[in-house]
Amino acid sequence: MKVDIKKVAEKAGVSIATVSRVFSNSDLVRQPTKDKVLKISKELNYIPNPIARSLSRQLTDTIGVVLPDLVGEFFMDIIHGIDEEAYKQNWFVLVSSSHSKRNILETLIEFMGSGRVDGVILMAPQIDERINEIIRKSKRPIVLINAGGDTNNNANFKVDNFQGAYTIVEHLIQNHSYKIIGMVEGPKDNYDAIDRSNGYYKALQKYGLNKNGSMVVPGDFSVEGGYHGFKKLISNKVKPDAIFMANDMMAVGAYQAAKELKIRIPEDIALVGFDDIYLSQFLHPRLTTVHVPIAELGSKAVIHLLGMIKDKKLKKKSFVEILSTCLVIGGSCGCA
Amino acid sequence: MKVDIKKVAEKAGVSIATVSRVFSNSDLVRQPTKDKVLKISKELNYIPNPIARSLSRQLTDTIGVVLPDLVGEFFMDIIHGIDEEAYKQNWFVLVSSSHSKRNILETLIEFMGSGRVDGVILMAPQIDERINEIIRKSKRPIVLINAGGDTNNNANFKVDNFQGAYTIVEHLIQNHSYKIIGMVEGPKDNYDAIDRSNGYYKALQKYGLNKNGSMVVPGDFSVEGGYHGFKKLISNKVKPDAIFMANDMMAVGAYQAAKELKIRIPEDIALVGFDDIYLSQFLHPRLTTVHVPIAELGSKAVIHLLGMIKDKKLKKKSFVEILSTCLVIGGSCGCA
DNA sequence: CTGAAAGCGCTTACAG
DNA sequence: CTGAAAGCGCTTACAG
Numbered sequence: 001m002k003v004d005i006k007k008v009a010e011k012a013g014v015s016i017a018t019v020s021r022v023f024s025n026s027d028l029v030r031q032p033t034k035d036k037v038l039k040i041s042k043e044l045n046y047i048p049n050p051i052a053r054s055l056s057r058q059l060t061d062t063i064g065v066v067l068p069d070l071v072g073e074f075f076m077d078i079i080h081g082i083d084e085e086a087y088k089q090n091w092f093v094l095v096s097s098s099h100s101k102r103n104i105l106e107t108l109i110e111f112m113g114s115g116r117v118d119g120v121i122l123m124a125p126q127i128d129e130r131i132n133e134i135i136r137k138s139k140r141p142i143v144l145i146n147a148g149g150d151t152n153n154n155a156n157f158k159v160d161n162f163q164g165a166y167t168i169v170e171h172l173i174q175n176h177s178y179k180i181i182g183m184v185e186g187p188k189d190n191y192d193a194i195d196r197s198n199g200y201y202k203a204l205q206k207y208g209l210n211k212n213g214s215m216v217v218p219g220d221f222s223v224e225g226g227y228h229g230f231k232k233l234i235s236n237k238v239k240p241d242a243i244f245m246a247n248d249m250m251a252v253g254a255y256q257a258a259k260e261l262k263i264r265i266p267e268d269i270a271l272v273g274f275d276d277i278y279l280s281q282f283l284h285p286r287l288t289t290v291h292v293p294i295a296e297l298g299s300k301a302v303i304h305l306l307g308m309i310k311d312k313k314l315k316k317k318s319f320v321e322i323l324s325t326c327l328v329i330g331g332s333c334g335c336a
Numbered sequence: 337m338k339v340d341i342k343k344v345a346e347k348a349g350v351s352i353a354t355v356s357r358v359f360s361n362s363d364l365v366r367q368p369t370k371d372k373v374l375k376i377s378k379e380l381n382y383i384p385n386p387i388a389r390s391l392s393r394q395l396t397d398t399i400g401v402v403l404p405d406l407v408g409e410f411f412m413d414i415i416h417g418i419d420e421e422a423y424k425q426n427w428f429v430l431v432s433s434s435h436s437k438r439n440i441l442e443t444l445i446e447f448m449g450s451g452r453v454d455g456v457i458l459m460a461p462q463i464d465e466r467i468n469e470i471i472r473k474s475k476r477p478i479v480l481i482n483a484g485g486d487t488n489n490n491a492n493f494k495v496d497n498f499q500g501a502y503t504i505v506e507h508l509i510q511n512h513s514y515k516i517i518g519m520v521e522g523p524k525d526n527y528d529a530i531d532r533s534n535g536y537y538k539a540l541q542k543y544g545l546n547k548n549g550s551m552v553v554p555g556d557f558s559v560e561g562g563y564h565g566f567k568k569l570i571s572n573k574v575k576p577d578a579i580f581m582a583n584d585m586m587a588v589g590a591y592q593a594a595k596e597l598k599i600r601i602p603e604d605i606a607l608v609g610f611d612d613i614y615l616s617q618f619l620h621p622r623l624t625t626v627h628v629p630i631a632e633l634g635s636k637a638v639i640h641l642l643g644m645i646k647d648k649k650l651k652k653k654s655f656v657e658i659l660s661t662c663l664v665i666g667g668s669c670g671c672a
Numbered sequence: 673c674t675g676a677a678a679g680c681g682c683t684t685a686c687a688g
Numbered sequence: 689c690t691g692a693a694a695g696c697g698c699t700t701a702c703a704g
Contacts, residue, residue, distance in 0.1 A: 004681055015691045020683060030689060047449045051396065052681030054387045055696045062430075076411035083433055092452070094398075095431045097419055113383045115697090116428070252618055259620065279615050282588055284595065340697055351675045356699060366673060388697030391680045451681090674704085683696085688689105 003044045012040040023048050054115075062092040063305060064117035066107050068125055074277075074294045078145075081298025082121065089306055105130060112138035119143070119305045121298075125190055127151055141308035143301045148191025155308065155319040157301050161192050161274075164290035164325035165199025165244070168272050171288075171327060172242045173207045176334045178270060182215040182240035184229030184250055193221065196246050196274060215240050219250050226250025230257040234269070242270035242333070248277040251287050251332075266334040276328050285331025293323050339380045348376040359384045390451075398428040399641060400453035402443050404461055410630045414481075417634025418457060425642055441466060448474035455479070455641045457634075461526055463487055477644035479637045484527025491644065491655040493637050497528050497610075500626035500661035501535025501580070504608050507624075507663060508578045509543045512670045514606060517545065518576035520555040520565030520586055529557065532582050532610055551576050555586050562586025566593040570605070578606035578669070584613040587623055587668075602670040612664050621667025629659050 009016040014037060021029050022037040029037075040046075054060045065082055067075070079095065086093050094117055096107045104124055111120050112134055119141040124131060127149035135142050135154065143155045172178045183200050186193025197216075204210040217232045219225040226245055230253065233240055245251040251273035258265050265271050265285060273280060276291035300321065329335050345352040350373060357365050358373040365373075376382075390396045401418055403411065415431065422429050430453055432443045440460055447456050448470055455477040460467060463485035471478050471490065479491045508514045519536050522529025533552075540546040553568045555561040562581055566589065569576055581587040587609035594601050601607050601621060609616060612627035636657065665671050 006681080016682080017684080017691055017693095018689090020681095021690090024683080028689060033689080045449075049391075049451045049681050051387060051390045051451045052696090053683075055385075055391050055698085056681080056683045058696070060387065075415070079411070079415075079431065080433065083431070087432075093431055095415065095419070095429055096423075097416065113381075115385045115387045256618075279618060282592075282615060282619075342697080352698080353675055353677095353700080354673090356697095357674090360699080364673060369673080385697050388680090389699075391682085392697080392699045394680070676703090678699105678701090680697105680699085683694105685694090686692095688691090 003046050005046075005048065008037065008041050008044060008046050011044065012037045020048075058115070059309075060092075060116060060118050061090065062094050062117045063302065064094045064096065064111035064120040066104055066111065066120060066122045066124070067095070067097040068104060068123060077294040078123070078298045081295030082302050084295075085299035085302040086306075089302075091302075091306065105134070108134050112140055112142070119309045121145060121301045121305055122147070124148075125192070141305060143305045143308070145297055145301050146192065148194075151320075153318045155304055155317075156321070157297050157304070158320065158322050159192070159292050159297065160322045160324050161195035162199040162202070164274060164292070164327075165196040165246075166203045167199075167325075167327055168274070168288070168290050169200050169203035169244055170206070171329075172244070172270060172272065172333060173203065173209065176242065176270060178241035179209065180213050180215060180238065180240045180242075181209065182217070182233040182243040184217055184219040184226060184233065184243065184245050184254070186219055186221045186246040186250075188218070190221070193246055200244055219246060221247050221249055223249050223253040223256070226253025227257045228253070230254035231261070234261065234263065240269065242266075242272070245271065245273045248273040248275040248280045248287060248289055251289070252279060252283065255283055265332050270334045271332045280328075280330075283330075283332070287328075288330040288333035288335065289328050290325045291328045292325055297323060339382050341382075341384065344373065344377050344380060344382050347380065348373045356384075394451070395645075396428075396452060396454050397426065398430050398453045399638065400430045400432065400447035400456040402440055402447065402456060402458045402460075403431070403433040404440060404459060413630040414459070414634045417631030418638050420631075421635035421638040422642075425638075427638075427642065441470070444470050448476050448478070455645045457481060457637045457641055458483070460484075461528070477641060479641045479644070481633055481637050482528065484530075487656075489654045491640055491653075492657070493633050493640070494656065494658050495528070495628050495633065496658045496660050497531035498535040498538070500610060500628070500663075501532040501582075502539045503535075503661075503663055504610070504624070504626050505536050505539035505580055506542070507665075508580070508606060508608065508669060509539065509545065512578065512606060514577035515545065516549045516551060516574065516576045516578075518551040518553070518569040518579040520553055520562055520569065520579065520581050520590070522555055522557045522582040522586075524554070526557070529582055536580055555582055557583050557585055559585050559589040559592070562589025563593045564589070566590035567597070570597065570599065576605065578602075578608070581607065581609045584609040584611040584616045584623060584625055587625070588615060588619065591619055601668050606670045607668045616664075616666070619666075619668070623664075624666040624669035624671065625664050626661045627664045628661055633659060 005016045005019050009019045019037050022034050083093050098104045111117050121143050123145040124147050127147050145157050185197050204214050217229045219229040273287050273289040276289045280287040280289050341352045341355050345355045355373055358370050419429050434440045447453050457479050459481040460483050463483050481493050521533050540550050553565045555565045609623050609625040612625045616623040616625050
């Protein structure tokens with residue numbers, strides 16, 4: 001029943017070494033021999049056992065992907081980007097997201113410590129010292145996606161949150177001449193959020209609006225957070241002309257609040273977001289926001305990781321690539 | 337540097353057999369011996385190599401998950417359901433979705449043929465003969481999620497599309513007394529879609545509306561499909577009182593069309609959907625729809641699959657569980 | 673309760 | 689170009 005390399009070798013009248021060479025595409029085998037082995041293999045329905053191969057080569061052809069719990073909207077895009085690229089190069093993807101039963105740390109230890117994967121892609125909103133220690137101790141390469149905290153001495157792929165925020169706020173100022181621009185920020189300890197806030201401040205400063213044109217309230221990247229943040233801004237004696245929500249989910253909450261208060265977007269107040277989540281195109285008017293290249297982040301991470309696995313030298317180098325975002329114009333900012 | 341079972345055995349003054357037994361929690365080891373081994377292991381930072389373990393046991397503790405390309409909204413929920421349950425039982429998840437570079441068939445062959453996984457969960461909208469053949473030939477167990485086509489002799493977990501559709505249409509008839517109920521159907525070759533259509537017809541029939549109260553146009557589960565389907569229904573001389581969109585994505589398209597035509601929902605026409613996708617709660621008014629227990633589908637599939645892996649007898653039995661859906665009432669049907 | 677040894681199915685340096 | 693043999697790091701039936 002079970003057909004292994006021995007059976008193929010026997011039938012083909014060669015040694016298992018030769019069969020092995022045929023399947024690893026060694027050029028040490030003559031074409032006729034190769035043909036014969038391949039023919040027999042087909043007949044017997046032989047597929048080399050990847051586990052045995054892994055044990056022998058000390059390589060698994062598998063990468064581990066560790067994701068945080070809350071990536072919701074992005075989840076599929078990331079996995080797709082990773083999966084597609086990995087497949088192109090004939091690698092497998094072991095996925096693990098943190099959830100109620102498990103945290104990132106555990107998963108990382110499991111992946112890095114065992115021989116189950118040859119490298120890992122880690123998406124962690126925040127790298128703490130314990131995580132850094134695991135990374136340092138491990139001999140397996142790791143690539144960070146959108147990581148915050150101390151990410152030195154690692155390979156990093158990030159999104160240009162600062163520039164994205166700067167650009168969209170600049171759009172509000174330059175194209176629409178809004179004078180007072182409010183912002184509902186993201187979580188204080190989230191690095192994406194911090195960079196977005198910085199981009200906002202920078203744009204205001206550039207156009208001299210930082211003194212009287214700024215109005216900031218805290219938020220948390222959730223729909224409810226956006227709902228309350230919007231209400232808070234709107235209840236100010238001086239009303240903002242426009243509001244920059246630090247992410248689209250909060251913008252959704254803002255739409256709800258506006259609806260409730262019968263405030264029209266963009267007639268009464270302009271609104272913009274960040275992320276370009278799927279949902280944002282269905283808001284009315286369509287949300288003006290910043291597009292984030294999620295799938296690309298995934299595929300770039302894979303390419304780099306495989307490079308690190310193949311070339312040990314690369315592993316030592318720290319590396320950062322910041323992917324640029326692009327503005328998505330909808331009607332919510334006041335554009336036609 | 338590399339610490340293996342030998343090193344631990346040596347340091348602990350026992351044989352590798354004993355170390356192995358300690359880590360597989362055999363009760364054949366005395367507590368003091370166990371303690372000593374565990375202590376040394378901690379010191380040396382020893383983790384048993386899962387690949388070697390797999391080769392020896394002929395088990396990988398890994399399940400493969402094969403998903404179609406287009407599950408968008410559900411993707412994360414399914415993976416989460418599967419991942420969480422698998423983790424509870426200490427299993428790993430190898431994910432693979434079909435995409436531009438790969439189809440379901442290839443992935444399935446790869447998973448089933450090689451020794452990379454002990455079983456697979458397959459979500460295929462349609463099982464064709466080639467897929468069935470692969471399943472039949474493989475000695476590894478497989479569980480089907482929401483599969484269509486000939487799924488006999490397999491383990492299946494499905495959603496009760498028929499009942500869900502029946503219930504929501506019945507709601508339109510019973511609670512709102514609508515007399516003419518249109519429907520935009522899903523793809524002709526999609527089994528979910530077919531069952532939903534059947535539920536719709538059954539409800540109309542039950543209440544004697546099948547003669548004059550039915551109005552059906554084709555659709556394709558896409559936003560655009562819903563947009564055009566809605567327009568087509570609305571352009572009829574006799575207008576429907578309510579429309580059942582075969583899925584929420586199409587309902588989104590219907591909202592867009594309604595907005596454009598200045599048709600109010602539900603005042604001018606009631607609208608309901610199916611799936612309860614994340615987005616549907618943000619439509620105005622909130623979409624009345626049918627909730628589908630996606631994560632549960634995933635976790636149930638895992639539980640059953642692991643059962644099949646552990647108990648070979650189970651593997652032979654065909655099995656179907658149909659998870660029931662529930663009605664989610666929003667404002668779009670005319671409810672307060 | 674513990675150990676020596678065979679075996680899981682491959683890869684690859686070495687010898688020819 | 690090909691083969692015999694050691695080795696990858698475990699598990700487990702067998703013997704004690």
